[in-house]
Amino acid sequence: MIKQNDISSLAHRFSVAPMMDWTDRHCRVFHRLMSRRARLYTEMLTTGAVIHGDRARLLGFDPSEHPVALQLGGSDPHDLATAATIGEDFGYDEINLNVGCPSDRVKDGRFGACLMAEPALVAEGVAAMKRVVKIPVTVKCRIGIDDQDPEIALDVLARGVVAAGADVLIVHARKAWLNGLSPKENRDIPPLDYDRVYRLKAAMPAVPVIINGGIADIAEAKQHLAHVDGVMLGRAAYQDPWRLLAVDSELFGESAPHATMKDVFAAMMPYIEAQLAKGTRLHAVTRHFVGAFHAVPGARAFRRHLAENGVRSGAGADVLRDAIALVGERVPASIAA
Template structure:
């Protein structure tokens, strides 16, 4: 499959959300979506418990490792480690606006350092044989998005970046919290469209505020790919329609209850390894949105899934509280 088809639809990397359990869950609903890890810093990878940080289930492919860092040598070393672990892509975070990211000189603050970002991309390209991509904002603080995004894009593409994922908002590092940065800066999809028009041979994926597959199809008329974030996580039932709606292929499962039946062996294996049930089931909160019994499902997991020694029967009991119409009742 061509690179642009591999990136036609993706679930965004989200801190504290897109861990390995979440990604296995998402993969069961769509064979085609590209999945991303939470951002991992180069320091954590180089000096931390790599198996704990980087280990993932083989079913997750295609899956990308998102890195946070700014030192080209460290980025290259971390990218090579990620490739050796089996990841299908290395993605550099140039969009996260958290205070921790600012203090570490990576994430969105790197929008002001396009040449340094390009050095990092070039170093990673020399170190690995898998695609290297960049996820950014359209600008930060008082930057002019027309200038800032163009400068970053042209430099990283010249350095060999295989694709650019653009969150179509500015990040205000001075004055807004990380949570506020997800909603308050206005979306500017047209700026991303103009970038694609200016760089027709570059793979451009759009991200930010996209809430449905219907909206994704509208964007796909103007750019190469779409990345869903909170909409995919909070309402995971949307992913059931990805393969049929965006790729013209049969979905792996027709209903969420079938997804959970397929998920059970994975959960049982993880519980045997000492993983707590809640670490997995916390990703299921929105699974039955709009279906009779959804509230009872959530309540049962919240009250019982956190108990010491909670087993897979807790999830089975919760699922039994959901009506048989366990497919999303609203349009994807």
């Protein structure tokens, strides 16, 4: 078992990436039931939404989600500081600044990956947040954008934000091409350069560096941990959530909170029933379950039953129970992979 004499050294050893339209509060509760140790992140929220929007709806989360981080999108240091304070007051364990999202909407708002071109502004934003919150402030970035040289761009950004007080750097090991590629294409087409992230860690050994991008499973995560301090999984964790059942045992030497996906769903039922009682539609929760039984007999029937019945007005927890009953007991052979 990994010792916990310095828990901060393990805080970011494994995390699930912030993903727009995916890692909402229901998704995060689901993921927490598979790993006590994974660090969870919200979808990116703009500073404007946090400051002026419906905070209870946007920022509320279940206590079981801890440790959970709030990811912010923005570039104005004053607004970032205000939003970070609000996030800390809501009980988040970390404030993360998005310097990696390549969408046009983000670029037009002067936040996300386009800020790779303005490292001094990013550092100013980090410093502003550090002055007003006690929780960690972290930065998630790309290795560069467009025609930038990643050897220079990443180093300049990293050193600037660390000097400003950033506690952790999370690096998506691809460039973002803001001119010429769509957000979807930016997730796959720019080549991965894990070695560039390894070199960053070697150059800044005292700084926790987390690697993200294209990591398919826990076995790959373990390989990266020979070079960096932590690994962040995105689509692999969301599309095949059963992989998270191996996180605590494989990466922390501890038992998982539940042994099988059926156990996870049994534990999820009280949460679902409580949400339904508040008026939440069943599909808002079950849409995150599509990949839960990948490669298990009955998985297709499970997905079909939820797709056909979970979206109906008034659908209750019995819809999910009936869908689970269609699934066999076998655990995917690659669950620890």
